Amino acid sequence: MADIKINNMVKFYTLCLLANGPKHGYELIQELKEKLERRISASNVYPFLNVLRKNKLIKFDKVGKRDKKTYHLTHEGKNFTKRMFSKFGDLITLAVKPRITxxxxxxxxxxxxxxxxxxxxxxxxxxxxxxxxxxxx
Ligand SMILES: [Zn+2]
Structure with a gap:
């Protein structure tokens, strides 16, 4: 199983977005901008996509005439995001626990x-x- 550190929100959201379905690189960047409310450039996203691809967590298909790549999670990628979500889920539970009576x-x-x-x-x-x-x- 790939050991990829999810140590920033761009990476976290990239995986969240891909978990919701295939995306173009361009779409990913647009949605990251909206979600994170800050400037996101290709250099924030593509190196991470490359890491994911090298670890076989995502694949891409070329769709259309131009080189428009659609990124999607592989089977392994889906397992990885599931694990990531349960890990973050535990964190969220820990964070709210003191407030629960x-x-x-x-x-x-x-x-x-x-x-x-x-x-x-x-x-x-x-x-x-x-x-x-x-x-x-
Ligand atoms: Zn009661």
Whole structure:
């Protein structure tokens, strides 16, 4: 399995975009500009595409009269992006975890919920219904 470091957002988004389907190099650059809201030049993207190609994670087809290459993920490339997404998924989970509280009913509360003061202590519930049930009488 290829060991490619995804150490910047351009690389991360390039793989995200390719995971959504084949793209022209030109399209990739346009969409990266939109997503990242900054200037993206060919030199930001093509060296990485070359690395991906050398590692057999992408292939390209020539479509049309001119040399318009369409890049698409190979089977290995799809596995690689899947692994990448689960890795980043774990990171995202870690990042939001401290903000998650658990209602006594077992619900995970990320934002909102229902806070109630019980014996001078603020407790968090997923809803007022739960607060009523779990409130000590
Ligand atoms: Zn609840």
């Amino acid at each position: 658990t209602c006594p009913c077992g619900c995970k509360i990320y934002s909102g919920g229902h806070a109630e003061k019980i014996r001078g202590k603020t407790m968090k519930f997923c809803c007022s219904h739960c607060a009523k049930i779990f409130k000590p009488k």
